[in-house]
Amino acid sequence: MIFGDYHTHTTYSHGKGSVEDNVRAAISVGLKEIAITDHGLNHRSHGVKRKAFPRFLEEVAALRAKYPEIRIYAGMEANFLSPRGEIDSAPVADKLEVSICGYHKFVKPLRFGDNFSFFARNLLTKNSKKMLVRNTDAYVNAITTNEIDIISHPMHDCKIDLAEVGRAAAEYGTYMELNGKHRDMTADDLVMLASLGCKFIMDSDAHTPDRVGDVACQIEAVKEAGLPFDLIVNWDKLPIFKHISR
Numbered sequence: 001m002i003f004g005d006y007h008t009h010t011t012y013s014h015g016k017g018s019v020e021d022n023v024r025a026a027i028s029v030g031l032k033e034i035a036i037t038d039h040g041l042n043h044r045s046h047g048v049k050r051k052a053f054p055r056f057l058e059e060v061a062a063l064r065a066k067y068p069e070i071r072i073y074a075g076m077e078a079n080f081l082s083p084r085g086e087i088d089s090a091p092v093a094d095k096l097e098v099s100i101c102g103y104h105k106f107v108k109p110l111r112f113g114d115n116f117s118f119f120a121r122n123l124l125t126k127n128s129k130k131m132l133v134r135n136t137d138a139y140v141n142a143i144t145t146n147e148i149d150i151i152s153h154p155m156h157d158c159k160i161d162l163a164e165v166g167r168a169a170a171e172y173g174t175y176m177e178l179n180g181k182h183r184d185m186t187a188d189d190l191v192m193l194a195s196l197g198c199k200f201i202m203d204s205d206a207h208t209p210d211r212v213g214d215v216a217c218q219i220e221a222v223k224e225a226g227l228p229f230d231l232i233v234n235w236d237k238l239p240i241f242k243h244i245s246r
């Protein structure tokens, strides 16, 4: 079983429950750890409000005292902002204990020419090698220049050279996520990533408290690919996140 769920949303972005609701849900399904990872600051509709972030940290601290039976991590699911590797959790990065990064639509770019989101959304209609390179650069440069623990839902809505991203993730100790909402990687993709030395993490990506800890479809995916469960960093063990080496 998984010992922790490291990708969950609350009302700080567009989840339905509070931080406490997710914590209580995690305890009720027997998890030892949970991360709260609402959307990055530049997301136009779902991003955590910069002003609300200190309140979020205080809330997590209070819940740690109230529920000592579970470890609660303050995290964020950042967005890619440019092919150079900029991500939108940077202003609060030193406060994060679990740092996720994933591709999402409707993100405010840093500069006009950096509209990574626009380019990626147009992949299907204006597909080009250039775009694939641009998207892959955004992932690889983000991994190599930021402290990223987890790449969320790889291949969802954004075409990348998965092997190239996988090589960077393996080298920098970034976990590739097996996501509960978006299952875009094939069994062959998982086998290929494993052969590159990637480690995986199973997360619910719960947007409602009742889904916290639900990784049933990821268990199926791992079995289908024939991957050893040892490669899943939160399976019968606790993962290590990069903030501990700060």
Ligand SMILES: [Zn+2]
Residues within 6 Å of the ligand: 077, 102, 103, 104, 152, 153
């Ligand atoms: Zn996401």
Ligand SMILES: [Zn+2]
Residues within 6 Å of the ligand: 007, 009, 077, 152, 205
């Ligand atoms: Zn998410």
